[in-house]
Amino acid sequence: MNLNTHVAFALAVGLVLFHNDLSLAVLAGIGAALPDLDREYIFTRRAMFARYQLHRALFHNLFFASAVTLFNPYLGLGVFLHMLLDMLTSPTDGGIELFFPLGRLVKDIKMDYEGRVRTSRGIMWLLEDPVRLINRTADVGLRETVKMPWLRVYGPFKNSRLADWTIFYFSFLFIQLFEIHDLLNWWIQFLSTVFLKYTFITIGLVLFYSIGELWRKKLQFKNVTDNQKLAIISGMTLGGLMIIYQGQSLFMPVRLTKSK
Template sequence: MNLNSHIAFALAVGLAAFHNLEVAILVGIGAALPDLDREYIFTRRKVFAKYQLHRALFHNIFVATLITYFNLYLGLGIFLHMALDLLTSPTDRGIEPFFPLGRIVNAFKLHYDGKISRSKGIMWYLEDPASLINRTADPGLREPKKIPWIRIYGPFKNSRLADWTIFYGSFIFTQLYNINNLLGWWEEFLELAFIKFGLIDTGIIIFYVLGELWRRKLQFIYVGTLTKGLIMGGMTIGLALILLQGAQLYSPNSLLDNDTIELGLLCFGIGFILALIHVKWRFKEIIM
């Protein structure tokens, strides 16, 4: 989904869930963070395509959970961002929720040409629909080789009807939600967004404006060293502002204590081992 849809949707959910504009803005800020993994100037396009980092590096449950522990509302925004992106098509690359652990297993059983692979180790079940992706996705998102289907895809195309419905619907909701004091709401919103959270919001704006300028236009034409340096310098400043104020938002939540987290990890680890034994015994092969 488009970044504006992510932010508007997160803001609407934050208002509906917490009835607090400051909290809602934090949720919106969180929703803006995952797309920092786009193929911007810091990464060569071929390198980015090789490692397929977009919608993987910051679109996974591990980063989202870590940020949720850091700040509940930022984490909620990231989870909302992921929820919308997993509804998008293979062309848009969905999300890779288990990155990087999902890439430890490279084998898959069923190929699109009907071939069936055999392996004594763990396999994913299906091949990723590379033929479709390589015909329709942006060049930096195409797959250089056959890989297993480890992303989650949905039926919707980025920046089409569903995307804009979410944006307009969310925006209208935020306005009608505060219709009795709309002017006061906007005054409070602007004060919070650009004064209290001004550094991180300014950093996000700088980073994405310059990043999209590079991604959509400048990387395809010749630009001088000075221009490239200015773009990179501006994006570095934007990222620094995000990190500077982001570090000040540390507010660990009390939903789960460390003992509960450790117990959960232990139980899932044991469960994984038991599942390996069960599936191997039952099916004579291990498919995720």
């Protein structure tokens, strides 16, 4: 799923749940943008991501989502919604590694897709991960370099591009209809909330992802000079620092009150 789809879907859900407070719905949208920070950007070598399969694992698991929820339940809602959509995608897109890093305790598989049974010491998974069968259609960073245990959760969305755009446009249309009674005023409040109330974290996310995607899709395949790499790293680092700077002010732990 594309990032804009995750954000739009979380915003739509947030509006339904927190209609009286737009800022909480926006927080859900911001939370939905966090898991993809584990993409294979310039900070790490692409080969390392192919070997360890960190995308859709490092920040796409129950432990990360739970930690964010304890920090701020509205951000946590966005993370869980992001994971839900990615969990519906096919092995071509990687699904998600729901129990990372515990799943990495499984080092081997009992049976591969050729039907060969293997014996090994330690914890073994029943089947080989099906991603190997469709590596030719998977993103380069998601292609497995060796046979791996079936650690990820996949869903029915075989045509992820179609599902992606369907969910995005449905979410966008739903938001317009949900706020149709005062749509212009809602857009003014929404933009004000995003760019004035959450200025640093919004700009930080845009900066980090825009530069990161430029590197991931284009620049890493070209002869980039050291100065250009430094500029890319500096821009992404600045974006990351802006996210952290305002992110720490969003601490809003869940308070459990005793009933009288």
